[in-house]
Amino acid sequence: MHQERVGGEGVVAQGQRISDEQRAAILEDIRAKNGSTRAIGARHGVSDASVRKIAKDAGETDAFSREGTEKATRARQADLAAMRAEVSEKYLRKASELLDQMDQPHLVYSFGGKENTYNEAVLERAPTGDLRNLMTASAVALDKHLKILATETDSGAATAASMLSGIADALEKAAEVLDSEPSDEVSNDP
Incomplete structure (x- = not known):
C-alpha cells in the first residue's frame, strides 16, 4: 500500500482528509495537465492515488490517458x-x-x-x-x-x-x- 508522505508544509498525513483548497489546486493542475499523477501528487504532498481519485471524482476521466504515450x-x-x-x-x-x-x-x-x-x-x-x-x-x-x-x-x-x-x-x-x-x-x- 502506498502511503502519503507525512510531515512538511502542505503534506497530508495518511488517512487525513485533503482540504477543499488543496483539492481545488490539485484539480487545477490536473485540468492544466501540469504533470503526471506522481508529479502533481509530489507538488501537493499527496499520493498519486489521491490525485487519480480527485480526477475521477471530478469527471476528468481522460486526464491521465496513456493514449498520447501509446501514439x-x-x-x-x-x-x-x-x-x-x-x-x-x-x-x-x-x-x-x-x-x-x-x-x-x-x-x-x-x-x-x-x-x-x-x-x-x-x-x-x-x-x-x-x-x-x-x-x-x-x-x-x-x-x-x-x-x-x-x-x-x-x-x-x-x-x-x-x-x-x-x-x-x-x-x-x-x-x-x-x-x-x-x-x-x-x-x-x-
Whole structure:
C-alpha cells in the first residue's frame, strides 16, 4: 500500500482528509495537465492515488490517458523500423559492391627492400586472398541484411531469409575454393 508522505508544509498525513483548497489546486493542475499523477501528487504532498481519485471524482476521466504515450511509442517504433530498413538496405548495397570489386582491376602495393621503396601493380583481378576477403565481407553484409529483414517480418520473409542465407553460405564456400587456388599475387620483394 502506498502511503502519503507525512510531515512538511502542505503534506497530508495518511488517512487525513485533503482540504477543499488543496483539492481545488490539485484539480487545477490536473485540468492544466501540469504533470503526471506522481508529479502533481509530489507538488501537493499527496499520493498519486489521491490525485487519480480527485480526477475521477471530478469527471476528468481522460486526464491521465496513456493514449498520447501509446501514439508516441508507435511513432518511435515506426521511426526505428525505418532506420533498420535503411541500414538493411546499406548492408545489401555494400554486399553487392564488394562482389563487384572481385571482377575489377585491383591495385597491389608494397613497401620493402633495403631502401624501403614503394612498388605497385594493377592486376586484372584481386589476388586470391583479397578475393576471399571480399567474398567473406560480402557474405557478412548479406547476412546482416537478412537478420534485420527477419526481425521486421514473419510472413514469407523467413523463407526468403533462409534462401538468401543459403546463398551466403555458398558465397563463403566459393571463397574457400578461391583461397585454395594457387596465388597470383605479385611479389615485389627484391
